[in-house]
Structure formats: C-alpha cells, structure tokens
Amino acid sequence: MPEYHKPVLVNEIISLLDPREGGVFLDGTLGGGGHSEAILERIGSDGILIGIDRDPEAIEYAGQRLKRFGESVRLVRANFRDLGSVLESLGVGELDGALFDLGVSSHQLDAERGFSFSRDEELDMRMNPAEGTASAADIVNIYSEQNLADLIWRYGEERYSRRIAKAIVERRGAGRITRTGELAEIVVSAIPAKNRWQQDIHPATRTFQAIRIVVNRELEAVEEGVPAAIEALKIGGRVAVISFHSLEDRIVKNTFRRYAGHCECPPRLPECRCGAKKVLEVVTKKPVIPSADEIRDNPRSRSSRLRVGQKIA
Numbered sequence: 001m002p003e004y005h006k007p008v009l010v011n012e013i014i015s016l017l018d019p020r021e022g023g024v025f026l027d028g029t030l031g032g033g034g035h036s037e038a039i040l041e042r043i044g045s046d047g048i049l050i051g052i053d054r055d056p057e058a059i060e061y062a063g064q065r066l067k068r069f070g071e072s073v074r075l076v077r078a079n080f081r082d083l084g085s086v087l088e089s090l091g092v093g094e095l096d097g098a099l100f101d102l103g104v105s106s107h108q109l110d111a112e113r114g115f116s117f118s119r120d121e122e123l124d125m126r127m128n129p130a131e132g133t134a135s136a137a138d139i140v141n142i143y144s145e146q147n148l149a150d151l152i153w154r155y156g157e158e159r160y161s162r163r164i165a166k167a168i169v170e171r172r173g174a175g176r177i178t179r180t181g182e183l184a185e186i187v188v189s190a191i192p193a194k195n196r197w198q199q200d201i202h203p204a205t206r207t208f209q210a211i212r213i214v215v216n217r218e219l220e221a222v223e224e225g226v227p228a229a230i231e232a233l234k235i236g237g238r239v240a241v242i243s244f245h246s247l248e249d250r251i252v253k254n255t256f257r258r259y260a261g262h263c264e265c266p267p268r269l270p271e272c273r274c275g276a277k278k279v280l281e282v283v284t285k286k287p288v289i290p291s292a293d294e295i296r297d298n299p300r301s302r303s304s305r306l307r308v309g310q311k312i313a
C-alpha cells in the first residue's frame with residue numbers, strides 16, 4: 001500500500017503511554033493507523049484499540065492495515081468531540097490510555113482535497129465532506145471582509161489579515177473563488193514582497209491554516225475531546241496529545257492545567273471558589289519535540305509538540 005501518513009514521535013508515544021497486554025486504548029485521530037498499529041503490537045489479542053477518525057478514507061485505509069489484529073480493533077467514523085457517546089455506543093467504560101495526533105494527515109494534504117496551496121485544486125478542506133458543512137470556498141466567498149480578517153488573524157496569527165481579507169473580497173467581485181491556486185495567489189500578492197517568506201514558510205500557510213481550522217471547527221473539537229478523554233481514563237491512565245501549532249498547544253496546555261488543579265479564580269478572592277481539583281499529573285513539564293534525526297527523516301514532524309498527563313484521582 002502507498003504510505004498514507006508517517007506517524008510522528010512514535011517511540012516517545014509508546015514510552016510515555018506504555019501500553020500493556022490487555023489494555024484498552026483510544027486513538028482519537030486514527031489517520032493511516034501508524035500509532036494505532038504500534039499500540040496494538042503491545043496490547044496483544046486481549047487488548048482493545050478504539051480508533052476514531054472523521055474522515056471516511058482514514059477508516060477505510062486503517063481498517064485494511066489493522067485487519068491482522070482482528071477483534072482487538074474497533075474503528076468508528078466520528079468526530080472525537082463526541083467521544084463520550086462513541087464510548088457509550090461501544091460499551092467501553094474506562095480507558096488505560098488515549099492519544100490525539102491533531103491536524104491533518106499527509107494523505108489529506110496530498111489527495112487533492114483542497115488543503116494544499118502548492119497545487120491548484122478545488123478549494124474544499126473538509127475532513128469529512130459528507131458532514132455537509134461549509135467548505136473553504138463557501139467561507140471565502142460568503143464571509144464579510146471583517147469576518148475574514150478576524151478569522152485569518154485569530155486562527156492564522158497572520159499580521160496581514162486585513163490586507164488579505166480586502167484582496168479576497170475585491171477578487172470575488174469578479175466571480176466565485178473556487179481553486180486553491182487562486183486563493184494562494186491572492187494571499188501572496190496581498191503581503192508586501194519583502195515580508196512574504198519567513199523562515200522558509202510559504203506566505204499562504206497561515207491563511208490556509210486559519211480557513212482549515214474554521215472549516216473543520218478544529219479547536220472546538222480539541223476543547224471538548226481532550227477533557228472527555230481525561231474523564232474516561234482509569235486512575236493511572238495517560239492521555240497524550242500531539243499538536244502542530246500554538247493555538248492547539250495552548251488549549252492542550254490549559255486543559256491539562258485545569259485538570260491539574262490550577263485555580264482559575266480571580267486573584268482578589270480570599271479563597272478558591274472555582275472548585276479546582278487535582279485530577280491529572282502533568283507528565284511532560286515541557287512539551288516533547290522530535291529529534292533532529294526524525295525531523296531530517298520526516299520534515300512534517302518539525303512543528304510537532306507532545307504533552308502527556310496521567311490521571312491521579
């Protein structure tokens with residue numbers, strides 16, 4: 001089979017999640033099943049691996065790849081933000097470990113599904129087109145200039161968000177924008193030439209990231225899915241989250257802090273009233289990053305950061 005996605009930080013995940021014989025593990029972002037396979041090799045035939053992905057192509061591919069593990073594999077096409085109901089429908093009570101490897105797979109980037117600014121494709125970006133939600137083209141052609149500027153700023157951290165939004169609205173006056181190539185060209189021309197390339201990053205990267213996050217409601221899913229996984233862990237169980245940009249990483253870090261009992265009351269209150277309880281021990285005081293060898297071997301691992309927490313109460 002052609003390579004669907006090269007998983008990142010596999011050794012680190014296995015050593016920190018430490019899957020044992022007979023364990024029940026969740027892979028909330030199945031993708032090509034690389035991490036799942038590594039977990040399945042350790043939990044043996046008495047273990048259970050629940051693999052979730054919202055993309056039907058991931059379920060199809062990983063299903064083939066993991067066939068040899070038979071009854072130990074339970075794959076579900078769903079959004080991991082609905083984790084509670086997925087576990088309930090499978091009759092699974094508690095987890096020994098959970099993994100989220102956020103973002104998109106290499107297959108999604110390469111498969112002409114409208115995520116890529118380096119090729120000219122139909123502007124779509126939906127991880128599951130069957131969900132019937134707005135595509136990237138809908139957003140680019142319907143949102144007001146103000147809303148476009150806000151989303152490009154907020155989810156892309158793009159300093160030229162206003163210029164880019166203005167350029168998009170001007171161009172769509174001449175007809176609907178439907179191709180990634182056209183959007184990339186509009187973004188590039190809206191950024192002053194001397195500031196276009198920063199640290200070898202394509203000038204359309206941040207705008208494409210912002211639109212993708214909105215199309216797939218990615219941050220809302222992390223805000224709901226990671227807490228749901230923590231709730232479902234057994235005492236002693238671990239949750240591992242790999243993120244690829246600071247917006248995701250900030251949500252993971254804050255979620256861990258909240259479950260680690262960090263009080264969120266305003267400092268002026270004489271005592272804690274938010275009910276902060278220490279449920280989680282943060283295992284990775286700093287995020288784990290890939291080795292130089294891994295980055296050389298797999299440049300897409302470059303921006304990955306792994307955080308792990310252990311349920312203690």
Ligand SMILES: C[S@@+](CC[C@H](N)C(=O)[O-])C[C@H]1O[C@@H](n2cnc3c(N)ncnc32)[C@H](O)[C@@H]1O
Binds near residue numbers: 006
């Ligand atoms: C980086 S890839 C995971 C790769 C995987 N770890 C592997 O070893 O091949 C991320 C996957 O998560 C899926 N995904 C992203 N957000 C999701 C969500 N909210 N619910 C379910 N799946 C999601 C994507 O469709 C994609 O297949």
